[in-house]
Amino acid sequence: MWVLLFRNGERGSLISSLLVATHNPGKLKELRYLFSDLSVKILSLSEVGINSDVEETGATLEENAELKARTYGDLSGLCTVADDSGLEVAALNGAPGVFSARYAGEHATDMQRIAKLHQNLRKEGKPWRARFRCVMAVNLPGTELSSFEGICDGEIIDELRGGGGFGYDPIFVPKCMDRTMSEITEIEKNEISHRAKAARKVVEHLRNYYK
Numbered sequence: 001m002w003v004l005l006f007r008n009g010e011r012g013s014l015i016s017s018l019l020v021a022t023h024n025p026g027k028l029k030e031l032r033y034l035f036s037d038l039s040v041k042i043l044s045l046s047e048v049g050i051n052s053d054v055e056e057t058g059a060t061l062e063e064n065a066e067l068k069a070r071t072y073g074d075l076s077g078l079c080t081v082a083d084d085s086g087l088e089v090a091a092l093n094g095a096p097g098v099f100s101a102r103y104a105g106e107h108a109t110d111m112q113r114i115a116k117l118h119q120n121l122r123k124e125g126k127p128w129r130a131r132f133r134c135v136m137a138v139n140l141p142g143t144e145l146s147s148f149e150g151i152c153d154g155e156i157i158d159e160l161r162g163g164g165g166f167g168y169d170p171i172f173v174p175k176c177m178d179r180t181m182s183e184i185t186e187i188e189k190n191e192i193s194h195r196a197k198a199a200r201k202v203v204e205h206l207r208n209y210y211k
Contacts, residue, residue: 017041018206019048021072021082026166031081033190034199038206048076061086061098062147065137073139081202085134085194087168089117089156091124100168110167117168118158128156130172132181132194136202146205150197154181165189 018040020031032042045051054071058064061084068082086100096103096117104112121128132152139145153175160170162182169181174192181189190196 017043017078019043019045019072019076019078019080021045021054021068021080023053024166027083027195030186030190030193030195031083031199033186034196035081035203037203043078045072048078050075056084056098056101058084059098061133061135062137064098065135066145066147069137069139070145073141077141079141079206080139081136082139083134083136083195083198085132087117087172088131088133089121090129092120095120114160114168114171117156117171121156121158130154130156132168132172134194134198136195136198138202138205140206148198148201148205150194150199150201152192152194152197 018035018038020028020035020042022028022031023045028044035042050072054068056064056067058067064084065082068084069080072082073080084098086097088094088097096113100113102108104116108116131154134150135147136150137145137147154173154177155175156168156171157173157180158171160182161180162170162184164184164186165182172181173179174181174184177184177192181193184192
């Protein structure tokens with residue numbers, strides 16, 4: 001199946017590929033699955049020869065997602081989806097939020113970020129309510145940039161559980177579940193995660209261009 005674009009009401013070019021703007025292997029695997037219903041070839045940045053990173057200078061998840069979608073789309077000439085996701089903890093007034101990936105420094109590991117989060121949360125009473133929020137931006141040549149949001153509510157726990165996922169997954173228990181995001185199966189995660197919810201909206205948006 002192909003994505004058929006229109007520019008100003010005129011028939012445009014056929015697109016058979018979708019660029020997913022990430023260098024993160026875990027996120028790439030997840031997004032390839034989430035976009036599999038589109039029946040187009042899912043390409044990573046490295047597969048199209050882009051090895052650079054876009055500096056995330058936006059003040060919000062929306063701004064960062066749109067910045068990456070616009071930049072990588074312009075560089076590649078392909079229909080491009082970029083996302084920015086963050087963990088928002090109520091007791092920390094929404095932190096780390098847009099700084100989730102850089103919470104413990106630019107080159108910190110997942111464990112270092114989790115350790116800093118736990119350190120800050122020990123001053124706060126439980127439960128530690130939180131949510132994962134994802135914004136996906138779509139740069140479809142010949143159309144306006146579009147953004148879609150997905151949210152997964154839950155809470156933070158003070159121990160690491162599970163060996164799956166990445167980022168803050170080992171300490172995040174989704175609402176109405178008793179397992180962390182790292183303990184649930186990939187199938188379960190792809191039903192309830194913030195990224196899955198945003199991706200489903202992107203899929204529906206792109207289907208408007210199938211003919």
